Amino acid sequence: MPVIVNEKDGSSFVQADGDTILRAALRSGHGMAYECSAGGCGACVFDPVSGDFETLWADAPGLSPRDRRKGRMLGCQTRACGDAVIRCSTSVDYVPPIAPRRRRLRLIGTRQVTHDMREFRFSGDGPADFLPGQYMLLDLPGVAGSRAYSFSNIANAQGEWHFIIRRVDGGAATQVLFDELRIGHEIGADGPYGTAYLRSRSPRDIVCVAGGSGFAPVLSILRGAAAEGMLGERRAHFLFGARHVRDICGAAELAELPGFVEAGQFVPVVTAPAQGEVWAGAEGYVHAHLGTSLPRPLAEYEFYFAGPPPMSQAIQELLMIEHKVPFAQIHFDRFF
Numbered sequence: 001m002p003v004i005v006n007e008k009d010g011s012s013f014v015q016a017d018g019d020t021i022l023r024a025a026l027r028s029g030h031g032m033a034y035e036c037s038a039g040g041c042g043a044c045v046f047d048p049v050s051g052d053f054e055t056l057w058a059d060a061p062g063l064s065p066r067d068r069r070k071g072r073m074l075g076c077q078t079r080a081c082g083d084a085v086i087r088c089s090t091s092v093d094y095v096p097p098i099a100p101r102r103r104r105l106r107l108i109g110t111r112q113v114t115h116d117m118r119e120f121r122f123s124g125d126g127p128a129d130f131l132p133g134q135y136m137l138l139d140l141p142g143v144a145g146s147r148a149y150s151f152s153n154i155a156n157a158q159g160e161w162h163f164i165i166r167r168v169d170g171g172a173a174t175q176v177l178f179d180e181l182r183i184g185h186e187i188g189a190d191g192p193y194g195t196a197y198l199r200s201r202s203p204r205d206i207v208c209v210a211g212g213s214g215f216a217p218v219l220s221i222l223r224g225a226a227a228e229g230m231l232g233e234r235r236a237h238f239l240f241g242a243r244h245v246r247d248i249c250g251a252a253e254l255a256e257l258p259g260f261v262e263a264g265q266f267v268p269v270v271t272a273p274a275q276g277e278v279w280a281g282a283e284g285y286v287h288a289h290l291g292t293s294l295p296r297p298l299a300e301y302e303f304y305f306a307g308p309p310p311m312s313q314a315i316q317e318l319l320m321i322e323h324k325v326p327f328a329q330i331h332f333d334r335f336f
């Protein structure tokens with residue numbers, strides 16, 4: 001198995017069969033910088049120093065034209081073909097709190113959540129061990145590359161892994177998930193990954209913002225907060241950005257969360273009602289309602305958000321530039 005040396009800090013790790021450089025690094029406890037694991041964000045970019053490399057997705061959008069000119073590569077889309085030396089950024093913040101591992105998951109149930117979002121429940125051997133808000137990389141039959149899906153449930157001894165997934169028109173993975181996968185079918189999975197997990201030691205009130213299927217990790221975070229008895233001592237505010245009224249969901253799941261009715265606030269925001277829809281609630285972009293929905297200065301909260309990259313960008317700018325929220329209080333996943 002190839003040994004990869006990171007010239008920047010002298011550390012080394014082994015790349016097991018089938019692993020990318022990023023997965024090998026994280027699996028062996030190295031904090032290689034990353035975010036999406038899906039070729040979209042560019043956070044895991046590295047400089048190859050010596051050795052041969054195989055690129056899995058040559059057109060991955062996470063590499064900028066400048067990166068390409070400089071010969072840089074994405075850790076999540078590259079394998080070393082033998083021993084290799086690289087230069088990449090690392091930090092303890094990226095060391096996985098739970099070592100990711102590969103497993104087979106069997107589909108045991110589905111439930112329609114909205115007209116285009118469905119909950120998929122899988123079962124695997126052993127306990128389901130992950131932190132609220134993390135994600136798994138799923139390998140679907142006939143689909144090139146893995147896809148990241150956030151957990152919507154919380155860790156459990158029964159070995160159940162739940163996801164809430166939105167159907168994407170023309171999307172390769174979602175077509176298999178929605179139209180071809182049947183109860184009892186098995187898929188490959190690797191995880192948990194992700195750094196936007198619940199900070200249960202934070203004393204601050206929680207603010208969650210979801211855009212569309214960003215509902216999945218936010219639900220996991222709120223479920224985690226409820227299970228750890230955090231609601232009550234802390235308040236939780238959940239702003240849900242939906243394109244139209246028919247895209248809103250969450251009220252039923254939140255009503256079941258111990259403590260949310262007393263300590264929580266749910267603010268659905270509709271970008272613009274579709275023709276014929278009646279809506280008396282908040283309208284516009286979800287981030288525009290953060291300032292008005294929260295009773296205290298924004299710098300006093302712990303923020304979690306997930307959804308489309310433009311939503312994430314708008315929230316980051318609002319929090320960091322306008323409201324000076326420390327970066328350590330901001331946790332997010334962009335759904336590339």
Ligand SMILES: Cc1cc2nc3c(=O)[nH]c(=O)nc-3n(C[C@H](O)[C@H](O)[C@H](O)COP(=O)(O)OP(=O)(O)OC[C@H]3O[C@@H](n4cnc5c(N)ncnc54)[C@H](O)[C@@H]3O)c2cc1C
Pocket residue numbers: 035036037038039040056057135144145146147148149150151163164165166167168170171172173174175194213214216217333334335336
């Ligand atoms: C951290 C994270 C968490 C996410 N969580 C959720 C969630 O909880 N629910 C949800 O509905 N969606 C989630 N997504 C989005 C999801 O991963 C998919 O992008 C989405 O379902 C569309 O997939 P598709 O294959 O149907 O569409 P496609 O358009 O076929 O593919 C979309 C994405 O797949 C990747 N991709 C495409 N081609 C390749 C290739 N050849 N090799 C490798 N990768 C490729 C790219 O990242 C691309 O943006 C998440 C994304 C990320 C990054």
